[in-house]
Amino acid sequence: MDVRRLRHFVAVAETLHFGRAAERLHMTQPPLSQSILALERELGAALFTRTKRSVALTPFGNQWLEPVRAALAKLDALPEAARRIRGGETGRLNLSFVSTADYSLLPTLVQRFRALYPDVDMDLSEATSDIQIAALLRGDIHAGILIPPTHTALPAELAYRRLMSEPLIAAVPEQWLTSGRLTLVDGQLSPEAVIASPLIVFPRHVAPSFYDLVIHYYLECGGQADIAQHAIQMQTIISLVSAGMGIALVPESLRHLARTGTRYVALASRAPRLDTGVVWRHDDSSATLANLLEVLAINDDGAW
Numbered sequence: 001m002d003v004r005r006l007r008h009f010v011a012v013a014e015t016l017h018f019g020r021a022a023e024r025l026h027m028t029q030p031p032l033s034q035s036i037l038a039l040e041r042e043l044g045a046a047l048f049t050r051t052k053r054s055v056a057l058t059p060f061g062n063q064w065l066e067p068v069r070a071a072l073a074k075l076d077a078l079p080e081a082a083r084r085i086r087g088g089e090t091g092r093l094n095l096s097f098v099s100t101a102d103y104s105l106l107p108t109l110v111q112r113f114r115a116l117y118p119d120v121d122m123d124l125s126e127a128t129s130d131i132q133i134a135a136l137l138r139g140d141i142h143a144g145i146l147i148p149p150t151h152t153a154l155p156a157e158l159a160y161r162r163l164m165s166e167p168l169i170a171a172v173p174e175q176w177l178t179s180g181r182l183t184l185v186d187g188q189l190s191p192e193a194v195i196a197s198p199l200i201v202f203p204r205h206v207a208p209s210f211y212d213l214v215i216h217y218y219l220e221c222g223g224q225a226d227i228a229q230h231a232i233q234m235q236t237i238i239s240l241v242s243a244g245m246g247i248a249l250v251p252e253s254l255r256h257l258a259r260t261g262t263r264y265v266a267l268a269s270r271a272p273r274l275d276t277g278v279v280w281r282h283d284d285s286s287a288t289l290a291n292l293l294e295v296l297a298i299n300d301d302g303a304w
Contacts, residue, residue: 001042002038002039003072003075004035005035005036005038005039005042006039006068006071006072007025007072008021008025008032008035008036008039009036009039009047009061009065009068010065010068010069010072011024011025011032012032012036012048012055013047013048013057013061013065016054016055016056016057017055018032018033018055036048043064045058045060046058046060046061047060047061047064048061084119085287086287087287088117088120088286088287088288088289088290088291089117089119089120090119090120091120091121091286091287091288092120092121092122092123092288093113093120093121093122093123093142093143093288093289093292094123094125094140094141094142094143095122095123095124095125095141095142095143095144095145095292096124096125096126096127096131096132096135096141096143096144096145096146097124097125097126097127097144097145097146098126098127098128098129098132098145098146098147098207098276099126099233099234099235100147100210100234100250100251100253100254100274100276101145101276102126102234103234103251103253103254103256103257104164104166104251104253104256104276105145105163105164105276106145109145109295109296110122110124112295113291113292113295116291116295117288117291120288120291125141127144128206128207128232129144129146129147129148129149129207129209130205130206130208132144132146132279133146133154133155133158133279136157136158136279136280136281137155137157137158137281139281139284142280142284142286142288142289142292143278143279143280143289143292143293144278144279144280145163145276145277145278146276146277146278146279147207147209147210147274147275147276148160148162148209148275148277148279149208149209150208150209150212150213151208151212154279157281157282157283158279158280158281158282159279159280159281159282160277160278160279161277161278161293161296162275162276162277163276163277163278163296164275164276164277165273165274165275165276166251166252166253166273166274166276167251167252167266167267167271167272167273167274168213168214168217168249168250168251168252168267168271168272168273168274169249169250169251169252169254169255169264169265169266169267169271170189170194170247170248170249170250170264170265170266170267171237171238171241171247171248171249171250171254171262171263171264172189172197172241172247172262172263172264172265173241173242173243173244173246173247173261173262173263174242174260174261174262174263175244175261176197176244177263182197184265185268186268187265187266188265188266188267188268189247189265189266189267189268190268190269191221191222191223191268191269192221194217194218194221194223194247194249194267194269195218195221195222195223195224197226197246197247198226198227198228198229198245198246198247199214199218199225199226199227199228199246199247199248199249200227200228200229200230200231200237200240200241200245200246200247200248201214201225201227201230201231201237201248201249202230202231202232202237203230203232206232210274213272213274214249214272216272217249217267217269217271217272220269220270221269228245228246229245229246234250234254234257235257237250238250238254238257238259238262239259241259241261241262242259242260242261242262243261244261249267249272250264251274251276278292278293278296280293
């Protein structure tokens with residue numbers, strides 16, 4: 001159906017005068033009359049009743065007017081919709097994140113992105129770093145917030161930007177402190193106390209960088225880790241600490257995860273630092289990803 005004829009119909013319906021409608025449309029009256037006649041033939045129904053002195057909508061024309069107005073409004077909105085899609089103001093953003101980010105930069109990132117782009121559908125999913133890398137290579141997600149590998153390079157298809165670096169601290173059972181099983185020195189956990197305590201940690205195949213950072217710290221302290229339990233969720237690790245199964249070395253931002261029976265304390269020896277960054281595909285030209293990276297660039301000095 002010719003959109004021009006629909007606009008001609010609306011103009012005549014709103015003016016009920018072919019001459020004034022023609023002026024509004026910047027055309028002469030005969031082509032307008034022919035356009036309406038052609039539209040009526042296409043529809044198989046009259047849109048107007050005409051006399052020498054008046055023009056009126058037929059019952060059919062009166063009922064059809066609103067659907068035509070709605071259709072034209074949607075057509076008129078298409079250029080603006082295209083502009084918003086090009087600018088990443090609408091659309092979808094698939095973002096994955098490691099569990100540690102949930103207690104550091106992720107809440108601030110989501111809040112700022114939603115404030116700037118409220119019409120973008122953010123699909124957030126928690127996943128370990130290895131799963132995120134695989135998802136990025138398949139094109140399943142736009143970006144990942146992860147702990148970068150330390151001993152292997154990221155695939156060449158991926159780009160990385162560090163967002164923050166934070167020291168590890170110890171999560172220890174409260175009961176161990178009150179009972180005297182653990183003694184703090186100036187409010188800090190000594191290397192000897194770290195080595196003597198059973199450890200709860202991520203499995204290496206799930207978080208190799210994090211695991212290696214923790215194990216290397218034990219070696220620097222002059223001992224080896226006595227791993228009591230593996231767990232793949234940070235909340236689970238803290239729950240096991242509160243139950244008295246052992247201690248855990250966790251990012252400093254985990255202080256935001258309050259749990260009865262668990263206390264967070266600094267490490268007396270030089271604490272290792274954990275990096276967290278964003279990874280994305282070099283060839284991903286989506287506007288929503290570009291906007292995400294722009295938001296992240298606001299604080300790429302690590303001030304999250």
